[in-house]
Amino acid sequence: MPEFLQFLFSGLTIGAIYALVALGFTLIYNASDVINFAQGEFVMIGGMVTFFAMAAGIPLPFAALIALVTAIIIGLLLHVLAIEPARGASPVTLIIITIGASIFLRGVAAIVFDKNYHSYPGFAGSEPLQIGGATVLPQSLIVLAGTLLIVVALWLLMTRTMIGKAMTATATNRLAARLVGINTALIVGLSFGVSAAIGAIGGILVTPITLTNYDVGTLLALKGFAAAMLGGMGHPLGAVVGGLVVGLLESFGAGYISSAYKDAIAFLVILAVLFVMPQGLFGRADVERV
Amino acid sequence: MRRAVKLVAAAAALMMSAPLMHSASAQAQQPPIKIGAVLSVTGGASFLGDPEKKTLDIYVADINAKGGINGRKVEAIIYDDASDPNQARTFATRLIEQDKVDALLAGTSTASTMAIIPLAEENEIPLINFAGAVQAVSPVKKWNFKTPHTDLMACEKIFEDMKKRNLTKIAIISGADAFGKSMRDQCMTVNKKYGIEVLHEETYQPRDNDMTAQLTNIKNKAGVQAVLNPGFSQGPAIVTRNYKQLGIPYPLYQSHGVGTKQFIELATPAAAEGVRLPAAALLVADKLPDSDPQKKVVTDYKKTYEEKTGQPVSTFGGHMYDGLMILVEAMKRAGGPDKAKVRDEIEKTKNFMGTGGVVNMSPTDHLGLDLSAFRMLEIKNGDWTIVN
Numbered sequence: 001m002p003e004f005l006q007f008l009f010s011g012l013t014i015g016a017i018y019a020l021v022a023l024g025f026t027l028i029y030n031a032s033d034v035i036n037f038a039q040g041e042f043v044m045i046g047g048m049v050t051f052f053a054m055a056a057g058i059p060l061p062f063a064a065l066i067a068l069v070t071a072i073i074i075g076l077l078l079h080v081l082a083i084e085p086a087r088g089a090s091p092v093t094l095i096i097i098t099i100g101a102s103i104f105l106r107g108v109a110a111i112v113f114d115k116n117y118h119s120y121p122g123f124a125g126s127e128p129l130q131i132g133g134a135t136v137l138p139q140s141l142i143v144l145a146g147t148l149l150i151v152v153a154l155w156l157l158m159t160r161t162m163i164g165k166a167m168t169a170t171a172t173n174r175l176a177a178r179l180v181g182i183n184t185a186l187i188v189g190l191s192f193g194v195s196a197a198i199g200a201i202g203g204i205l206v207t208p209i210t211l212t213n214y215d216v217g218t219l220l221a222l223k224g225f226a227a228a229m230l231g232g233m234g235h236p237l238g239a240v241v242g243g244l245v246v247g248l249l250e251s252f253g254a255g256y257i258s259s260a261y262k263d264a265i266a267f268l269v270i271l272a273v274l275f276v277m278p279q280g281l282f283g284r285a286d287v288e289r290v
Numbered sequence: 291m292r293r294a295v296k297l298v299a300a301a302a303a304l305m306m307s308a309p310l311m312h313s314a315s316a317q318a319q320q321p322p323i324k325i326g327a328v329l330s331v332t333g334g335a336s337f338l339g340d341p342e343k344k345t346l347d348i349y350v351a352d353i354n355a356k357g358g359i360n361g362r363k364v365e366a367i368i369y370d371d372a373s374d375p376n377q378a379r380t381f382a383t384r385l386i387e388q389d390k391v392d393a394l395l396a397g398t399s400t401a402s403t404m405a406i407i408p409l410a411e412e413n414e415i416p417l418i419n420f421a422g423a424v425q426a427v428s429p430v431k432k433w434n435f436k437t438p439h440t441d442l443m444a445c446e447k448i449f450e451d452m453k454k455r456n457l458t459k460i461a462i463i464s465g466a467d468a469f470g471k472s473m474r475d476q477c478m479t480v481n482k483k484y485g486i487e488v489l490h491e492e493t494y495q496p497r498d499n500d501m502t503a504q505l506t507n508i509k510n511k512a513g514v515q516a517v518l519n520p521g522f523s524q525g526p527a528i529v530t531r532n533y534k535q536l537g538i539p540y541p542l543y544q545s546h547g548v549g550t551k552q553f554i555e556l557a558t559p560a561a562a563e564g565v566r567l568p569a570a571a572l573l574v575a576d577k578l579p580d581s582d583p584q585k586k587v588v589t590d591y592k593k594t595y596e597e598k599t600g601q602p603v604s605t606f607g608g609h610m611y612d613g614l615m616i617l618v619e620a621m622k623r624a625g626g627p628d629k630a631k632v633r634d635e636i637e638k639t640k641n642f643m644g645t646g647g648v649v650n651m652s653p654t655d656h657l658g659l660d661l662s663a664f665r666m667l668e669i670k671n672g673d674w675t676i677v678n
Contacts, residue, residue: 003506003507003510006502006503006506006536007502007503007506009502010500010502010503011503013500014499014500110332115332115336115337115340116337116552117523117524117527117552117556118556119555119556119558121558126558126560126561128534128535128536128537135502135535135536135537137535206499209499209500210499210500210528211499211524211527211528211556213524216497219497251500251502251503252503254494254503254504255503255504255506255507259492259493259494259503259504259507260466260493262495262503263495
């Protein structure tokens with residue numbers, strides 16, 4: 001039993017990271033039909049900027065704030081400089097642009113920062129807590145709580161504010177949204193900003209556990225994308241569930257079956273699910289937009 | 291990006307070589323001796339290739355300042371393979387065919403090195419490589435030499451220490467990258483010799499950021515007395531952190547692949563406390579007793595490297611220092627860059643005191659290091675200490 005709990009905690013922590021990346025994918029996809037493959041880079045920016053700000057003597061809360069603002073600015077710039085000028089292009093072209101942007105951001109990070117791995121201490125110490133014979137780091141609980149907070153905040157934003165409703169409207173039908181006076185370009189730009197913020201918060205929270213370096217985003221984007229597909233692309237709750245499921249599959253796969261094939265196990269299950277439910281766990285069948 | 295890096299690297303190489311050639315032609319009629327290098331200055335193996343390149347730059351300038359080799363200047367032509375074995379082969383071909391170099395100091399990773407060795411053999415040009423795995427020097431090839439310790443030696447050093455501490459039943463958790471796999475395989479060939487029994491094995495992917503599941507299984511395996519983690523880069527740091535988190539009571543052994551201060555930083559000093567690993571003397575240069583014959587060479591190299599680059603010394607740059615010095619001394623003895631003569635002289639290297647240990651080459655041993663080249667270190671209070 002203790003090992004079951006241990007695998008569960010490990011899986012949930014890693015899964016929460018994937019969930020945050022998947023959420024970022026979802027937001028931008030909803031607003032613009034673009035799958036932003038630079039999403040993992042926002043996580044990297046969150047961690048790296050925080051580390052280097054702290055190394056420069058800035059206390060953690062301000063360092064994290066600087067990282068968050070940096071990521072949001074880069075997210076907005078990505079939209080203004082790369083996505084907006086190509087707004088007439090097909091989603092596939094735009095997706096390729098985001099892949100280019102992700103490579104560019106990695107390269108810049110390697111030059112501006114360095115190529116080494118970095119980490120900073122956990123926010124609430126590094127002494128593990130004992131729960132039912134399993135151990136869990138306080139930082140893991142912070143990551144889970146942070147993910148929960150973001151999901152709630154996002155839900156409030158989407159359902160309780162004018163901006164959120166405008167985002168939903170843009171996602172549902174861009175032409176109709178424009179006809180009722182919504183500035184859709186602004187809304188799409190905003191979705192990039194919010195996605196960048198979510199990614200950066202993820203990066204700030206997980207770096208004490210997972211370490212970070214300039215190309216940590218590649219793998220996160222891949223796993224987050226798998227999570228988003230599993231949950232149903234475009235569905236925020238699906239993204240979170242998908243992320244947690246991928247994390248748990250990896251951890252239980254490594255623990256109970258074989259550590260050599262843990263990624264393969266996770267991806268096999270995802271394939272099997274998508275085979276039976278091509279729209280993902282939460283996706284609607286009627287996503288056709290005309 | 292890669293292309294840009296290549297261009298920059300090529301431009302940098304040109305800029306470096308231009309003043310050398312200029313002064314050489316102004317000073318003597320003889321053309322410079324050309325040494326070609328293919329190193330992984332960027333990409334995944336950059337933490338190995340970057341200090342190698344810096345070391346080469348520093349010491350070629352130093353050799354020229356001291357009058358070169360038998361009065362002839364040395365010119366280093368350096369290409370960055372971006373940690374890609376395909377590019378390594380392409381650049382090595384260019385060095386041989388276009389740049390017409392006299393010798394090669396090439397191959398940062400085992401993969402790159404294995405791509406270059408056949409070229410050296412075919413073109414009959416002396417090659418000193420910097421790969422970690424034992425395949426890079428065994429079986430012996432006529433023109434190929436190597437300076438870094440092998441993973442087989444690391445295994446033997448670790449098992450020797452385990453045996454001393456009466457730890458005979460162990461578990462292995464290895465990285466699923468070339469380094470981790472190769473070292474794990476080598477360890478499995480010699481464990482019987484030291485009476486070590488491997489009870490359980492786990493692996494992790496090189497980019498994984500959580501190994502608690504694998505370590506939980508090791509923790510629950512009855513009879514395990516020690517754990518060995520062959521791997522490099524950030525993986526072992528996470529293993530060490532998770533190991534501490536789970537409160538596993540057995541001694542943890544890391545490989546020579548984590549021989550940098552950065553490892554202790556990433557793993558956090560609290561988690562790394564008590565971790566043992568084999569490493570070259572360079573890592574503990576300041577802590578060597580004055581009677582140690584290696585003391586002078588390692589402290590000199592450390593001082594020079596840290597002064598010129600402003601970065602902490604690593605054992606990887608030291609391997610380049612050893613390779614360059616072995617080559618230069620062989621060229622001096624051979625009276626010039628004649629390829630066949632230089633090769634013979636490299637093979638005759640005896641009692642060469644390098645940063646990696648004492649090198650004694652022979653026709654059957656193109657590495658020339660023995661187990662005494664490794665020191666067993668233990669991490670205490672966030673610093674290395676020498677275990678006797």
